[in-house]
Amino acid sequence: MFLLLQANTTELYSLRDLMLIAPELILTVCGCVALVMEVVLPYRKSKWTAYFALVSIGLAAASLASLYFANRDLFPLDGFYGMLRIDGFAILFKAIFLIGAALTVAVSMRYLDVEGEQHGEYYALVLFATVGMMFLACGFDLISLYISLELMALTFYVLVAFTKREKRSNEAAMKYFLLGAFSSGILLYGMSLLYGVAGSTNLGEIGRSIGVALQPSVNELGMMTSGIPLRPLILLGVIALSAGLFFKISAVPFHMWAPDAYEGAPTPVTAFLSTGSKAASFALYLRIFTEALGGLRGTALDWAPLVAIVAAITILVGNWAAVTQENSKRLLAYSSISNAGYVLLGLVAGNSYGYIGIVIYLLVYTLMNIGAFGIIISLRRRGIIGDNVNDMAGLAQKAPGMAAMMAIFMLSLGGLPATGGFIGKYFLFGGLLQRGRLEEKSWYYWLAAWAIINTVVSFYYYVRFIKVMYLGERVADDRPLALSPALRAALVVSLIGVIIIGIYPQPFIDLAQKLITPLTAGALAFR
Amino acid sequence: MTLTGWEAVFFWVFAVTALMAALLTVLARNAVHSAMFLISTLVSVAALFILLGAEFVAGAQILVYVGGVMVLFLFVIMLVNVGAEERGKEAIFNRTPQVVASLLFSGLLVIGLVIGINQGWRAIQERDERDNRLVEVQVRRAQEEQALPVAATNTMKITRDTERIGNSLYRYASLPFEIASILLLVAIIGSVMLARTIKQEAVTDDLDPEVLKEAAPLITERADLTEG
Amino acid sequence: MMLSLILQQELARMQTTGGVGSPVTAYWPIMVFLVVAIIFPVLPIVLGRFLRPMMYSKTKARPYECGIDPKTEAHDRFTVRYYIVAMLFLIFDVETIFLLPWAIIFMGEDFTFTKFALLEMFIFIGILIVGYYYAWRKGALEWA
16 A cells, blocks of 8 residues: 555656666566577587676676676665665675676586586576576565566576476476475565565565554554564564575574485576575565674564574484485585584674674685585586585595595585685674673573584584595596686686685785674674 | 455355366366366456556466466377376375375475565554555556546446556666576577487488487388378 | 344445445445355255155166276376466466556557657567577477
8 A cells, every 4th residue: 555655656766776786687588588699509519608798797897896896885776666675785796696607607518518408598598597596685675675576586496497308307396396396485574574564575665664563652542552562563574584594594403305305407597596595585585684684683573583493403403414415416405404504603793793794704605515516526427426424435536636625625514624614604703602691691692502512513524525536446437537727717716715714814804894784783783 | 455346246256166176176086187187276266367557467367378388288288198007096185294294394384475465554554654655656646547538338448557567678677588588598598409309300401320320210110100 | 133234234334425436336236246156056966866766776886887997096187288288378377467467558649658668678578589489399299
């Protein structure tokens, strides 16, 4: 009803609105062109589409950079009637998605050749998924957020099923689709409850309405009317939203789809699913829970304990289930579940330390996870799937460079100092400690201690890869690894990123601190 | 808001029909029967939308869900031939833990909703009165209603409901509207790409040479089958 | 008793408003149609049950009384082509739904909005035409 009222303003859009979504526009147009290229080009020239996709991601990155440099002080810009907001947060996450998409395209080319499924649609779909993610990062209205989430999810359902002659791929897509559609429904339910409470779909409006609804006020008769009557509805909305989002980031107890989907999907898609899709879901999570529901922190409806408990269980289950896995994709799926738990800790902390931790961790995670999956891809051969942990046996003798890279990626996933993973975890845990000191509540400390203990456990299975590579019996297959230049470049880029962030993190920290100010400011405004 | 007169009668008729048909959808043994009951659920819900004064939503419900989605459902049911193997073998409610868990959670949800809506309804009303937002909207609605022309059948005034939806969809929500077209494009790609037969792919030169070599006998075999 | 009360209320309202306004009154024709649609198939079945002579034979109990005996079950598997057609139909059905409210409002008093709405819809349809072109060239619309 109030949505309809808002629509009555007669002002239309200007070119400025289009400038704000220039990166997405470029990707959309290029995605359509890639689709037409797929139709026009014969099979053996399908790779041109991949190069074209890389170029278009580069163009989008350039326009994103120009957007950043045109607005260095990062004043949040609203566009399309407040449907989206371009601020530091949005730009930062968009950059992460573009890096993830570029690396994914680079590691995909050889894999699809080996699978015999080198189709141009794949690259078009990757571009469209990136468009969805980027709109998720800058969406500021439940409608645009939901539809971009669906765009991303639908694209991933198709991508997971991409090797359609493979039974595992089909099964994975089926499971992912059913649970994903179900979780989208729950998420939408939570959104509609929030809309009912707030009377608007704009996140800022919702934040204000909820703040007003929770404030005790005095009416004309001098009676206290508290926000209590609206509390059950808000609570239900928060629970439904959280449940839907927990599905998307594969947090326990909604993690069941992840191992199956990750194992069955084509490996590059797994890499993109575990990094881009997860980071985008976290962007959505952060946006809604800081801008719209940030006011609930410290009230009776505080969602932090819920998130903290889920994070603690997620870390536990992810790490312990990973210990017994034999399939490396499945193992990394459980590792990705536990990592979702770590990232949730930053949200629990809810201060600038925690947010810096989230974005740095997601960036590093994107690099190291795509790197690790890239190495698994390089083991893939016709007839050899290469996704068993023991397939890596003796890799150190066959390809010492690859083995060293894999070792670094694994140590970084574990969070060894001097790697990027350590910096992310440092800020995530540090944020918790800082919050605990500020609020003088001991459970923040206990949560941090819990996460650290489980991190130690996680080293067991990460080091297992290294043990197998360096000490394992060399497998019978003597042929050297056939690496395509693109795959090699992607691996090197990931490696450099992980190492630089690990050794010299200061510029990244400064940049992250500058870019995430909207979140911290939003959280402070409510206090 | 209380229902009176025929509105009440129709509400109860369609509400009960929707619930019963939904229940039968879940309970029916045959998947095709389930789909049929789902159609009656959807039609009843469309009727409820009309009672709410949301004609466009009702029309969309009939066109898209009853006309499109259900046809797709039926095709898929017939495509995968659900239950040919297990027809009449398995009882539906034989997994006690799952049944108990789902009943528990749906019960919790219903209780939460009832409490939430009962308490929240009054609060929202109070707040809207305080902000004068509701009054504003009601006054405008009433004025608009006065000005509406009477339809040719002389039974009703032509509503502005669809116009209102259009105004908010194509002004306020124009960006999500364009994103929706990308969403539909992805749906086209997915359905075409995943459901193509290997023969179709061979015709349009979309097969890896080695896959083609492996599949060559299969393709000719299929061709015989379809011609015969 | 109850029903007559409701009828009286409704009649009173019809007199005051001239039968214009409530959503129910506008849908009376459809309600009548619905009732007829229910009665039309149910009545012959019920009547037939009472009127027809009861005679059974083995031949009559077969699925088809004449011609060849059925060899397979009635629930046969459809080919996947039906699925593609149904899916494409559904997608373009949704697109059509979007056209309806647009067609109602795009020619308002404000001409700048008309230009904007036209552009908007051209982009929407343009993106879908890419998909249509793709489906067409990939042979999804060919039956053989």
